Structure formats: structure tokens, C-alpha cells
Amino acid sequence: MTLLNTFLFVFLLSTPYSHAQQVNGKNHGRNKLPEIGAAGFSALSIDKEQLIGNAMMKHLRASQPIVNDPVLIEYINDLGNRMVRNAQDVHYNFEFFLVNNKELNAFAFFGGHIGIHTGLITTAETESELASVVAHEISHVTQRHLARKMEAQNRNQPLTMAGMISGVLLTLINPTVGMAALSTSMAASQQASINYTRTNEKEADRVGIQLLANSGFDPMGAPNFFSKMAEQYRYKSKPPAMLLTHPLPESRISEARVRAQNFPARQIRASLQFELAKARLKARYEGNAQDNIKRYLIEIEKQRYVYKEAAQYGLAIAYFENENYEKSHEIIKSLLTKDQNNLFYIDLFTDLHIKVKNFPPILERLEKLNLLMPNNQVVALNYANALNEAENYQAAEILLQDFLLVQPNNFIAHDLLTDTYKKQNKMAMMHATKAEVFALLGAYPRAIDELQTGYNYADDKPLVKKRIKARIIQLQEQENKLKRLN
Structure with missing residues (x-):
């Protein structure tokens, strides 16, 4: 071999x-x-x-x-x-x-x-x-x-x-x-x-x-x-x-x-985006919320930070994770007044408004941002998620379909669109989109099963049946390509 x-x-x-x-x-x-x-x-x-x-x-x-x-x-x-x-x-x-x-x-x-x-x-x-x-x-x-x-x-x-x-x-x-x-x-x-x-x-x-x-x-x-x-x-x-x-x-x-x-000495200003990424990882993916709140409060009090904004952002996430939504909102709203298009802040701002079911302010902001940054994944996916939660499923569906034309392998978008179709009881499309989630995991048999189920729900939709049948053939060919290499 x-x-x-x-x-x-x-x-x-x-x-x-x-x-x-x-x-x-x-x-x-x-x-x-x-x-x-x-x-x-x-x-x-x-x-x-x-x-x-x-x-x-x-x-x-x-x-x-x-x-x-x-x-x-x-x-x-x-x-x-x-x-x-x-x-x-x-x-x-x-x-x-x-x-x-x-x-x-x-x-x-x-x-x-x-x-x-x-x-x-x-x-x-x-x-x-x-x-x-x-x-x-x-x-x-x-x-x-x-x-x-x-x-x-x-x-x-x-x-x-x-x-x-x-x-x-x-x-x-x-x-x-x-x-x-x-x-x-x-x-x-x-x-x-x-x-x-x-x-x-x-x-x-x-x-x-x-x-x-x-x-x-x-x-x-x-x-x-x-x-x-x-x-x-x-x-x-x-x-x-x-x-x-x-x-x-x-x-x-x-x-x-x-x-x-051998290269010229270079003084580079610290990166706020890097510090925000570190804060997001520490506050959302490490430790527990209460300990993180204490840690960030101490960092801010003793000024143990590179950027104060990053420490505040970490604290806002920790408050959010601890369900202290009012405190979290107060911090993130203040940060947004200084940097209104910062995607780290926009993401948490969206989560907060969804939690308290206050949709108009976040939908208005995300609509403007989507025009300013079309097909940006942070904006598009947050906007689609907020539209779903506000039960504006048709707008979410159109947004995600357009986004997937540009980023067809985006796992989160396919997952969101599956949920959007399910909430509208569009079962043929729900199964077809769920198939794409399995395909992105390399689970071709499961993906084809989902497509075949979707095909059975599309009796009155000949164009949908035609697309599903074509996609089954595509996935079978992708699977066969790997087998032919072996």
C-alpha cells in the first residue's frame, strides 16, 4: 500500500x-x-x-x-x-x-x-x-x-x-x-x-x-x-x-x-482586537462566571490591563454569563458609544437584547451594519439570530440564503438556517439544510438520509425535489472522490 x-x-x-x-x-x-x-x-x-x-x-x-x-x-x-x-x-x-x-x-x-x-x-x-x-x-x-x-x-x-x-x-x-x-x-x-x-x-x-x-x-x-x-x-x-x-x-x-x-527594530502599538479576543476567551470559555467577575474587577481597580476597554469587555461577558444582564448592558453600551462598529461589542450587545427580548434597538443597529459590512459573518449571523428570535423568520431565511451564497461552508449559518426552516414548518428545506450540516462533518450517509427525507416532504414542490436530487448526486460524488484516492 x-x-x-x-x-x-x-x-x-x-x-x-x-x-x-x-x-x-x-x-x-x-x-x-x-x-x-x-x-x-x-x-x-x-x-x-x-x-x-x-x-x-x-x-x-x-x-x-x-x-x-x-x-x-x-x-x-x-x-x-x-x-x-x-x-x-x-x-x-x-x-x-x-x-x-x-x-x-x-x-x-x-x-x-x-x-x-x-x-x-x-x-x-x-x-x-x-x-x-x-x-x-x-x-x-x-x-x-x-x-x-x-x-x-x-x-x-x-x-x-x-x-x-x-x-x-x-x-x-x-x-x-x-x-x-x-x-x-x-x-x-x-x-x-x-x-x-x-x-x-x-x-x-x-x-x-x-x-x-x-x-x-x-x-x-x-x-x-x-x-x-x-x-x-x-x-x-x-x-x-x-x-x-x-x-x-x-x-x-x-x-x-x-x-x-536582521530586520529594523519596530515599535508596534498594542492591539485592542487581540486584547478583546483574549478577554472573550477567558471570560466565556475559561473558569466560572463568578470567579471571572472578581478577577476583572480587580484588574480594573488595580489597572492590570493593556487596554481598559478589553478588561471592561471581559467583565461585561462575565456578568452576562452570570445572568447579571443589567450590569453587562451598562458596560457594553458605554463601550459602544466610543466604538460603535466594534464587532466584539456588537455580538454581546445582540446577546443581551435577545435575552431580555428587546428586539427593535438591536435589529435597527444590525440592519445598518449589514448595509455597511455586507456578508460579514459576525453581523450577518447575529442579525439572522436576532430575526429568528424576533420571529421574523422570512427575513432571517433570505439573509442566511444570501450569506451562504458567499460562504457556502459556514457551519453556523447552515445550523441557523435549519432552525429557521424548522420554525416555519418548511420540512423539505429543513432536512435539506440539515444535510449540509452533516456534510460539513463528513457524515455523507447521514447527509444523504436527510436529503432523501426532505425529498419525501417535497411532493408538491418539483423544483425543490430536483435540487435535492442533484445535491444527493453531488454528495455521492464527493464521497466517491475520497474512495477513488484510496
Whole structure:
């Protein structure tokens, strides 16, 4: 069995439908670099890489705690794409996503998919430190390290790849378990893999630091973050996940510092958006509401913050989570008077008005914002949610349909539209849209079942039946594409 076939065989065996329902059912540079990004093509074509990457992304949606939070998704994609615009050898659109995990880890895989653990954001002290990790992972993708590693391993040890490939995806997500799986491979092959990985890491450091500088960030963010991680875990028996997949010997830290110092010193103002993202993660995804309220009150009193607005925002979320809606509203209303289009504030403002069922003010504000920022996911999804809660289902339906024309793979939008159709008793369309939710999880049999159920509800709607039948054929073809690769 070839290396690619082995990977696909292992990958296609796992389709965690029941767990999927559990998880998702809730609610320009100075240093010249070698042009080696095109390597790895003989092992894996760009088309196949994208196909496998999309399949892996569906698998992760179904099996990992992906953060389905439009505000944070918007933030991390804005940060990542600022650097992608300055990168070379970009063959496809990138997708950046967050995994709700305090472990310090980040990973890149086929087709421009980059996952960031939430612990990285809350641990980084500056946006340049966070950006350095994202730039590093972008460089792994543009230099096609995974495809090149597969090619080298297949050439050197073709008979030992099954054990190694079976741990690749697991290693990306859970390095402790994944590395244990990989360690069962033959010693010679394992050593070759380690050596190749070290070469990849140096190359990603070199490309990443230049990318960081070219994108307007402080290139010292990379060695600074490296040093903090190495020092923090120097004497710990259990290093963070990121140090297992991205080893940090002293030589690597020194080389990163020397390379960063080749760029002009840059004083960069602290990022409010970064601080708001940290506050949102800490107040909404970590700890409990009452403890978070106390912590933010102390931070504000003792002025232990980079931006007071971010500390106030964290406190407003903590109050909201503790159902102190009046206090939360007082803070967020004040913040909005100074920054009326800030999407972090708009999102919480929407949640507050929905909770107290005061729809006119938020619908008016979101309608204006939707004209100002058409197809922005934070605005569109909040607007649709508010329209649903206000029982204006037809307007919500039209809004979501238009949005999905632009962002057809938006999981939250499909989920919201499913609910919109259900509330209108449009059962054929409800099942058809629910099928898209399952398709985004890679659960093709479940998706096709939903479409067939929808087809049975559409007896008096010949056009709907025709569209559903066409979609069944499309999903069957997508499933068969993966099988043909194997």
C-alpha cells in the first residue's frame, strides 16, 4: 500500500457521527530565501492535497471542540490572512480555526488549514507573539512540509509508513497520544522522521520570521515567544503539546533571535482586537462566571490591563454569563458609544437584547451594519439570530440564503438556517439544510438520509425535489472522490 493510500485508508475508517452530534449539536523581507515551496508535488498533487485537507477538516469538526464563535473566527482569519497576502507559494485559500484547548499548540495540514489552540492566544503577551506562531504554520503550508515529509519517508522506509501515518492526524491534535502512536514505528524510520522535522522547523522559522516582518508585525515576537515557552517549561516533566511537535533546542531560539535582529527594530502599538479576543476567551470559555467577575474587577481597580476597554469587555461577558444582564448592558453600551462598529461589542450587545427580548434597538443597529459590512459573518449571523428570535423568520431565511451564497461552508449559518426552516414548518428545506450540516462533518450517509427525507416532504414542490436530487448526486460524488484516492 502506498503512503498516500495508507493515510487515506486510516483516515476513511473514522467517521464519528454520534460524537459529531454531541460536539456540534448545541447551541516584504530582507533575507533571501530558497524557492523550495514547490517541492513535494511528486508525492501529492495540489488538487489531492486540497481534497484530503477538506476531508480532514470535516473530521476535525466532528471530533474536536472547534470554536464555533463568529467573532473569534473573524479575528483569527483576519490575523492569518494579513500574513497570507504577503506569503509566496500560496496555492489555495487558507482556513484558520480555533480549538478550545488550553494546551499550547498549533498545527497545519493539507490544503491550507491551520488550527490554533485557544491556550496560545491567552498565553501570548502581544499580537506579534501570536502572529509569529501563525506565520510559522503558514510557512509549513507554503513550503509543503507534510507532502515533502511523506515523499521522503516513502522513499527511505516505504514498508514502515502504515504505523507512522496512522498517527499523523492524532499527533497534530493530541501530540502526547499521537507521538506514542508514532513511536511504535521502526527506530531507523523514526529517527529519519525526527531529522526531517527539525529541518522543516528551521525552514518554517526562517520563512515565518520574514513573513512576520513583511506583514507589519514585530519579528522579535518569534524568538520572544520561543524563549518564554522554553523557560516556562524548562524544568517541567510534561511540556506543552507545541514543544512535542515543535522542539525548541537553544540553537533554534538563538538562530531565530539572530534572524529577527536582521530586520529594523519596530515599535508596534498594542492591539485592542487581540486584547478583546483574549478577554472573550477567558471570560466565556475559561473558569466560572463568578470567579471571572472578581478577577476583572480587580484588574480594573488595580489597572492590570493593556487596554481598559478589553478588561471592561471581559467583565461585561462575565456578568452576562452570570445572568447579571443589567450590569453587562451598562458596560457594553458605554463601550459602544466610543466604538460603535466594534464587532466584539456588537455580538454581546445582540446577546443581551435577545435575552431580555428587546428586539427593535438591536435589529435597527444590525440592519445598518449589514448595509455597511455586507456578508460579514459576525453581523450577518447575529442579525439572522436576532430575526429568528424576533420571529421574523422570512427575513432571517433570505439573509442566511444570501450569506451562504458567499460562504457556502459556514457551519453556523447552515445550523441557523435549519432552525429557521424548522420554525416555519418548511420540512423539505429543513432536512435539506440539515444535510449540509452533516456534510460539513463528513457524515455523507447521514447527509444523504436527510436529503432523501426532505425529498419525501417535497411532493408538491418539483423544483425543490430536483435540487435535492442533484445535491444527493453531488454528495455521492464527493464521497466517491475520497474512495477513488484510496
